[in-house]
Amino acid sequence: MKALQLTKHFTEGFPRDASEYLDNYFVISEVDVPKPSSSEVLVRVERSPINPADLSGLKGTYDASRRPELPFTPGAEGSGVVVSSGGFLGWFLVGKRVAFVCPKGTVWAEYALVPAVNCISITPETSFDIAASPCVNPMTVLGFVNTAYDGGHKSMVHTAGASALGKMLIKYCQTKNIDVIAVVRRDEQVEELKALGAKYIFNTSEENWKEEFKATCAELNCTLAFDAVAGDLTGQVLHNMPKNSVVKVYGGLSEKPCVIPPSDFIFQNKRVEGFWLVEYIKTRSKAKLFMWQREIASLLPTVFASSIAHVYTLEEVGTAISTYTQNMSGGKILFAPQGLDKAEKGEGEEGKGKEKEGTEEAEKETEEPEKKEEAATEEGEKKPLAVSGDINWIKE
Numbered sequence: 001m002k003a004l005q006l007t008k009h010f011t012e013g014f015p016r017d018a019s020e021y022l023d024n025y026f027v028i029s030e031v032d033v034p035k036p037s038s039s040e041v042l043v044r045v046e047r048s049p050i051n052p053a054d055l056s057g058l059k060g061t062y063d064a065s066r067r068p069e070l071p072f073t074p075g076a077e078g079s080g081v082v083v084s085s086g087g088f089l090g091w092f093l094v095g096k097r098v099a100f101v102c103p104k105g106t107v108w109a110e111y112a113l114v115p116a117v118n119c120i121s122i123t124p125e126t127s128f129d130i131a132a133s134p135c136v137n138p139m140t141v142l143g144f145v146n147t148a149y150d151g152g153h154k155s156m157v158h159t160a161g162a163s164a165l166g167k168m169l170i171k172y173c174q175t176k177n178i179d180v181i182a183v184v185r186r187d188e189q190v191e192e193l194k195a196l197g198a199k200y201i202f203n204t205s206e207e208n209w210k211e212e213f214k215a216t217c218a219e220l221n222c223t224l225a226f227d228a229v230a231g232d233l234t235g236q237v238l239h240n241m242p243k244n245s246v247v248k249v250y251g252g253l254s255e256k257p258c259v260i261p262p263s264d265f266i267f268q269n270k271r272v273e274g275f276w277l278v279e280y281i282k283t284r285s286k287a288k289l290f291m292w293q294r295e296i297a298s299l300l301p302t303v304f305a306s307s308i309a310h311v312y313t314l315e316e317v318g319t320a321i322s323t324y325t326q327n328m329s330g331g332k333i334l335f336a337p338q339g340l341d342k343a344e345k346g347e348g349e350e351g352k353g354k355e356k357e358g359t360e361e362a363e364k365e366t367e368e369p370e371k372k373e374e375a376a377t378e379e380g381e382k383k384p385l386a387v388s389g390d391i392n393w394i395k396e
């Protein structure tokens with residue numbers, strides 16, 4: 001099978017020129033179709049997003065203690081069709097269209113091994129595009145809201161407020177009567193969030209944003225913030241929140257260290273903590289995570305749907321990453337490891353591919369991996385599938 005493999009970290013950032021990616025940083029390798037263990041299923045991958053965490057992995061900066069060796073296949077989550085099961089746990093999924101998260105990464109390939117418990121069935125009406133981001137962001141939103149409940153908070157500040165996650169958070173919190181104070185950096189983002197019904201939006205490019213932000217936090221007695229940006233913004237947010245506030249830093253989009261005025265720690269009893277989904281879900285029971293999985297499945301087409309900017313083949317990795325890194329708010333960029341036919345490509349219609357939907361096609365697809373495996377065997381030289389990532393949806 002075909003797998004995209006990273007051969008060199010992007011230590012100097014991501015080139016704008018799409019032609020610099022393949023060969024310099026990535027190769028498309030022919031590797032063995034992996035065999036599922038008794039708790040795993042083999043998924044024919046239809047769509048997989050590029051997430052900010054993937055970019056950190058490509059730079060070699062995502063959790064240095066568990067950095068995979070080069071070359072490795074990135075990609076943490078996606079959607080597709082289960083084509084075989086290694087054991088009884090996943091038999092009922094064979095032939096089903098699913099959304100999944102892959103604890104070891106390796107999703108930017110034609111097939112991926114996924115723990116059976118990390119798959120959720122999707123309805124024929126739910127497109128592979130919509131189902132491509134079922135875990136990382138929706139689970140984090142549920143983690144934020146549960147953190148708020150646990151601490152008795154009725155509101156929260158959220159930076160990078162117009163991210164895919166930020167939009168999900170706004171929509172989800174509307175159903176839970178939690179106020180989100182969104183912090184963004186551009187006018188267009190203000191308009192986008194207003195269109196979603198967001199009530200509190202602050203644009204850091206406006207001169208007086210801090211005064212108005214401070215007044216709103218005081219009015220709502222908001223003492224909880226989730227910050228994806230870091231750098232100066234962490235301190236600006238914390239400084240303008242009420243006494244005893246906590247900012248949980250969960251992303252480093254600015255690529256800068258957090259800067260905090262020391263007096264906020266000393267005299268205001270304010271705190272800065274971290275939030276990482278991987279660790280957070282370890283604190284939740286299996287039953288709770290199972291309920292979250294069900295909730296996400298039901299809300300995927302609505303509250304947890306991300307807007308999709310474009311779908312690319314694995315060969316188009318350069319265009320995919322350079323497009324994403326130049327406009328992260330523009331919607332999710334997805335890979336289609338099986339390729340796109342003319343209709344799916346939209347023949348120049350910029351953007352969305354249409355999925356091969358429906359169970360009939362899914363059934364046909366179950367026949368394919370064995371054939372591909374045989375072909376690969378004949379080719380002789382094959383490489384093992386290297387892995388990345390570590391998010392497990394439900395603890396096994």
Ligand SMILES: NC(=O)c1ccc[n+]([C@@H]2O[C@H](COP(=O)([O-])OP(=O)(O)OC[C@H]3O[C@@H](n4cnc5c(N)ncnc54)[C@H](OP(=O)(O)O)[C@@H]3O)[C@@H](O)[C@H]2O)c1
Pocket residue numbers: 051052053136137140160161162163164165166185186228229250251252253254255275276277278327328329330
């Ligand atoms: N800790 C965890 O467990 C966890 C779990 C899930 C997600 N995350 C984090 O959640 C964040 C959002 O993920 P996503 O998939 O929703 O992202 P996304 O849809 O790709 O959007 C990224 C957003 O960040 C904004 N942004 C980028 N650099 C910025 C900067 N220097 N200052 C201010 N805003 C900036 C972008 O705005 P522009 O368009 O203006 O660039 C865009 O709105 C990421 O940091 C990700 O790593 C963390």
